[in-house]
Amino acid sequence: MTLDHLPWHRPAAYDDRPCVRDERTELTYRAFAERVDAAAEHFAARGVGRGSVVAVMLPNRVELLVAIMAAWRLGAAATPVNPTFTAVEAGHQISDSGAVLVIDGDNVADLPTTPGGTLPPARTESGDLALLVYTSGSTGRPKGVMLDHGNVDAMIASMGEAIAIGPDDHCLLVLPLFHVNAICVSFLTPMSAGAQLSVLERFHPVEFLRAIESLRPTYFSAVPTIYSHLVALPAEVQADTTSVRFAICGAAPAPPELFAAVEHRFGFPLVEGYGLSEGTCASTCNPVDGMRKPGTVGPALPGQLVAVMAPDGTLVANGERGEVVIKGANVMRGYLNRPEATAETLGDGWLHTGDVGILDEDGYLRIVDRIKDMIIRGGENIYPKEIENVLHAAPDVLEAAVVGGPDPVYGEVVVAFVSAAPNHTVDVDALLARCRAELTKIKVPVALHVLDALPKNPVGKIDKPALRARLSGA
Known part of the structure; x- marks a missing residue:
């Protein structure tokens, strides 16, 4: 384990190199490193030490990265919180993680800079907890994925080798930094190589292209919805994208036609990858230089083993369908305080x-289905149970079921x-208002249908495939 991405392990030759910038700040x-030490002193004075957890609830900005590193400087872990969360959602993560300090928009200005x-x-060990990344599950209550520094270091090494990151690279970060994808692929991987990072607070298609023109990044990572917006721009919207040597697409399935459209319009290769928070981000990716197979998410990344398993626990041959399973030093320590869920996973x-896939003769993985009852909206994982819990809490609701409906922009809504x-009579407006009060905007149903009775399968469970078919037919 090298931990080269940590400021206190950086070579002296990096000192004056451009490191990170946003719309307000540019730092070598x-x-x-000085900002990190200053923030760490500030945290230590407020009780943060080895084994503590710091919650960071900020939009994309340099201070978010400083706060994560400052926690690590003290031997603490960071839990990045979606800044658009409601008080209920944020409160659960902050409480469940045991955070002793929250850095948000109200106190970020207090962070010293000198x-x-x-x-x-600093004493940073491989087994020290680094990140608590929250992801939902079948219970509907988000749970903390425990990633230690060994996991993070393995992920950086795996991704860095796969995409050949070097000191002359420059990443344009546009994905939200409460996602491990943005933290690992866009932030920590270039930091480990002495490359530079430019942080965008949010995505706007035209502004994003202007940022590529002015900042001249060499790569970026995004979700299918972002690429859909870019290729949908009017033909007269032109931009010089020649600095970009490749881009990565992940977090949700994307049709091969989208990859072809991006490459045709902008001239850089777009590679698709696959992974999950429990694997510290990515486990497969089509190669930047090499054979790319449309419709697949590529072969296993260096240092990882990806296989397909039958229900009886045996590994199946290439070409056969089964559950995708992963081994590697990037695999999480477990779920925080959830031994049963950890043992199950x-x-x-x-x-x-929880995904169903097929490996071909070259080891390229194709995802064909999902075991878990998950909705992927524009790269955001949404678990129906959490929304169903809110609906069930309404006294006029007997049964509730949430599914993904097809959408041309987001894939699913x-x-x-x-x-x-x-x-009782269901008041649809009141029920949607309840959802808006307790759930992030993307989790609020775009449509709410009242049925006399929800369809059931032969064993009496709600028949969600029938509901999805109803939407597809509509």
Whole structure:
């Protein structure tokens, strides 16, 4: 383990190299390290130490990166919180993680920028908890994925080798930094090589292209929805994208036609990858230089083993369908305070993804289905149970089911079906208002259908395939 991405392990030759910038700030590697030490002193004065957790609830900006590194400087972990969360959603993550300090828009201005030199030498061990990344599950309550520094270091090494990141690279970060994808692929991987990073607070198609023209990045990572917006721009919107040597697409399935359209319009290769938070981000990716297979998410990344497993636990031959399973030093330690969920996901030594896939004769993976009942909206994972819990809490609702409805821009959107409790009438507007009060905007159903009764399968469970078919037919 090298931990070259940490400021206190950087070579002296990096000191004056451009490190990170956003719309407000531009820092060299030396200046970034000073900001980290100053913030760490600030955290230490507020009780943060080894084993603590710091919650960082900020939009994309340099201070978010400083806060994560400052926690690590003290031997603490960071849990990045979606800044658009409602108080209920944020409160659960902050409480469940045991965070002793929250850095948000109200106190980020208090972070000092000049260190006083009061910190002892950093002690960063492979087994130290680095990140608590929250992801939902079948219970509907988000749970903390525990990623230690060994996991993070393995992910950086795996991705860095696969995409050949070097000191002359420059990443344009546009994905939200509460996602491990943005943290690992866009932030930590270039930091490990002395490359530079430019942070965008949000995505706007025209502004994004203007940023490529002015900043001259060599790569970026995004989700299918972003690429759909870019190729949908009017033909007269032109931009010089010749600095970009490749781009990465992940987080949700994308049709091969989208990849062809991006490459035709902008001239750089677009490679598709696959992974999940429990694997510290990515486990497969089509090669930047080499054979890319449309419709697949590529072969296993260096240092990882990706296989397909039958229900009886045996690995199946190439060409056969089964659950995608993963091994490698990037696989999480487990779920925080959830031993049963950890055993279910990791118990046999493999990370069980819940996705159904097929490996071809060259080891390229094709995702063909999902075991888990998950909706992917523009790269955001949404778990229906969390939304169903909110709907079920309404006294006039007897049953509720949430499924993904097809959408030309986002791939899938949230659609809800409910039936009324006896002697009650469902007030759709009131029910949607309840959702807006308790859920992030992307989780609020775009449509809510009231049925006399929800369809059931032969064993009496709500028949979600029938509901999805109803939407597809519509």
